[in-house]
Amino acid sequence: MRFPHRLAAAALAVGLTGFAPLTAHAQNAPATATTPATQPEQYFPLQSYRVGPYAAGGTGFFGGFIDYMTLINSRDGGVNGVKLTWDECETQYVVEKGVECYERMKTHQPPPSAWNPLSVGIAYAMIPGVTADKVPLITIDHGRTDSTDGAVFPYVFPLLMNPYSESSAIVNFIGTRVGGDDKLAGKSIVVLYHGSPYGRETIPIYQLLAKKYGFTLQQIEVPDPGAEQEAQWLQIRRIHPDYVVLRGWGVMNPVALKTAQKTGFPADHIIGNVWSNSEEDASPAGHAAVGYIALTTQATGTQYPVIQQIENTVYKAGKGDMADHSRIGSVYYNLGVVNGILNVEAIRIAQAKFGNHTLTGDQVRWGFEHLDLDPGRVAALGASGLFHSINVTCSDHEGHGLVTFQQWDGTKWNRISDWIAPDWDLLRPIIEASANKYAAQNNITPRDCSKEAAN
């Protein structure tokens, strides 16, 4: 698998130094090849990151997303005859690069359907812009928690799970491990978080949950990038907690697992969050990762019909995006596929209202806001077991996604829990308070969602 990679690299190097036009014409790319003007298009600008410290996440996620769109194009001829097209723009997960990509691609014709940057920082920087442009911004599994309140953030969608729901679901899971939520009282939990806005976002939520369930809580920070965690794990060794929640990112995750082993903390009492849950987080830790548990909104594996179809149609035809085929079915890849499903279904739902032609961003937004995929519909899409369901409304842009937990056996993840629901009712008032504060600071009049529902 590496040889073609190097070959491509060499060709690329040659290309940029002068033979570019020849190379570019020699191969006709499947992804962005121009389509005949007769077929309408639906365009997705992709702010991907395939290099830099977080490349593993970017290649998997955008690979899965692109492969799913390729599948829709080749299997169904697009969405109701509307072909999906896209461009990639490399961000390296750097905010200003993401912003430049946004500005570069936002004037594309046909107009962007939705933005999917998979980066909190880039998403934040785009919120005013996409609101003005009236194009939805998708932050699947992450993003600004208070953007769940669609009344204040009409164009932002933290689909499936926001950071608060994630924290609540992890505590609920620990509850099931200790024999019921009532047994949480008196237990001790340490949250080890990445020293960044992302890592710190859930600090008040864990405090709230500790108060509600009566467990003792300590939250310990690991400064970015986290290649060195002796001090933190020595503290954990002294605290001797029942569980450690790992809220990591990038290199911090394998190092946490290795250092845990070094200080004698059992891996099966470490619960990783959504950005500590991939193969790339566990496998570099080797034996130290065996038994490690992590949360996910989408199961791993290739056994789901939709992934099978991607392998059988897209990859058989040589149109697959992943250079490393073994990563098909991995956590980030499957998240990309789920993200593809949600984007495509939002378009399908919007087409039912606005017609089967190229939609504007605002029309796609309407589709997202009425994105209701029950388990039956998920099964029809060939994704039963891949993810549970989603039901987005005007006031709830997260869509009540369920999560599951998986355990690392040294080579792959295995699901070890049912689909678990976070405690949405507990979190909702905090989300609304935060959203309303944002609205006041930014002179936004929240929409009345009871009127929107009638639409």
Place this chain on the structure above:
Amino acid sequence: MTLSRTHLTAIALFFVMALAVPFIPSDYLFEAILTPFLAIALAALGLNLLAGYAGQVSLGSAAFMAVGAFSAYNFLLRIPGLPLLLALLLAGVVTAAFGVIFGLPSLRLRGFYLAISTLAAQFFVQWVLTNFNWFSGGDTSGIINTPPLFIGGVAIDTPVRDYLLSLAIVSLLTLLALRLVSGRTGREFIAVRDNELAARVLGVKILRVKLMACALSSFYIGIAGALWAFLYLNTVEPAGFDLDRSFQLLFVIIIGGLASIRGAFLGAAFIVVLPLLLSRAGAALLGATFDSGLVDIVEKIILGVLIIVFLRIEPAGLSALLARLRLDRFFASTL
């Protein structure tokens, strides 16, 4: 007050750049190129005052940009009705005070020892801004969307207005810098840089001059940070002011030319615009064939090679190159 040719040229350039607005059709040029160019140029100008003129190399400039951005945000948040320009000025003053504190080691250390010590500022400021959410107005996530901006009731909400405001502020501060470096302050800076002992003998107050350089430089960098966050990114986030940004500013002044005001602008043009050109060329030529990651890696290699080649060909920077090419009739001796 008499105006020298230098100032007249700068003012003329300002009018050219302002009057060009209606002739530039695309917002992209303003929001993705010109506005960040101006902010980076201003920050580099500030760094050049410290590193180029006063000879104190800093690797912590991005931290001062962060201080400026977060100060401006907090002034606007906590003092309702505070005019934007006053908030920017106050942000510059706060950053200058910070600069003096972190400039204290420069009284004892020199060279790389000083440069590496400035990394303390870089990491400490990022840590403070990330860890104490008072600075982000109690926002749980630590990333802030900038509030709506107004000047005298006019909303600064379009790319052209962002650009014009940046242009006005940067031009004003550039004129001020030109005056300073051509006057007594500039000569004292250079005296300290070239030979501290001799300067002391000649009666230059080393302590005062060094701290003055720190304060002045930080003032500029702080305002640049606020412009970067408010007028370009629309978001304030500690991670955006990381070590890479500090290195970027150093690249700007090395490539533009140390101890040269116009060097900051030339260098910023090179460092801000070149990667964009590379990236667009790469995307246009090869984007259809190769994934964006590979294209980006090649761009990074080319950028690195260009920097090395450039340092070999013209170690004194674009500013010197311009002078050598005898374009000075128009620019060199004046700006």
Place this chain on the structure above:
Amino acid sequence: MDWGFFAGVAIAGLLVGVMYSLVAIGFVLIYKTSGVLNFAQGAMVLFAALTFVSLHEEGVAFWLAFAITLVAMIVLGILIEALVLRPLINQPPITLFMATLGLSYVIEGAAQLFWGTQVHQLDLGIEDVPLPLNTVLISQFDLFCAGVAGVIVAALTILFRYTRTGIAFRAAAEDQYAALNTGLRLPRIWAIVWAVAGFVALIAGLLWGARTGVQFSLSLVVLKSLPVLVLGGFDSIAGAIVGGLIIGLTETLAEVYVGPYVGGGIDQWIAYVIALIFLLVRPTGLFGQRSVERV
């Protein structure tokens, strides 16, 4: 005060410090002989680890992969000296520093271009089960690293003290012009130094890579070794070791005992503050011989 715990923290801190020293030694070698603060050292660490692990994953035997990578690093070192630094001779140190920054872009890019951006596991076959010593746990792997560092320092000491090349190094480090006058071929010495620095980068890359997994972040380990350099002096190998131990010890103690009171996560910057305070007291660093005014 729980002295057993304190001892555990202190030992862990010292062992971490050795890891910082390993990277710092690479800097010292080059700075000592050519006056260049080589920021690309981190990129070289990444390049070495990535090359080794990729070869190893493709089925090349451990020692063969090691040998191939070593040759690659030596070639890289010689190329850097010839193509980047020699043409920039007599430029101010800051220009040379910026050139090595540009170089780090090239090396990082090349590493990812050749070997891709995946995260790799690197298993050196040392099972990291902690050794219990009373109540203190000591990492076997870290002890191994400390041993390797000791061997490297011993080897470099012998090289510098007792071999002809080593004496030439020291002459070049002492006074470049005098060395030139006595007929020493400086470019050749520099090429050798860069090759040795490449070897040190390979060792650091393997040990750090085994700790963290081989990935892009490996190039960031330099940030932890810069305060070590400030503390120990840019031109002293002994300083790099002692500086590393001090930084590792104090930052770990500070994080454990002070961190919880100020919000934690202080070990990113506390190392620089320690180095800074130390320097204000003793501006030439621990073992720095040369005037700090040099730059």
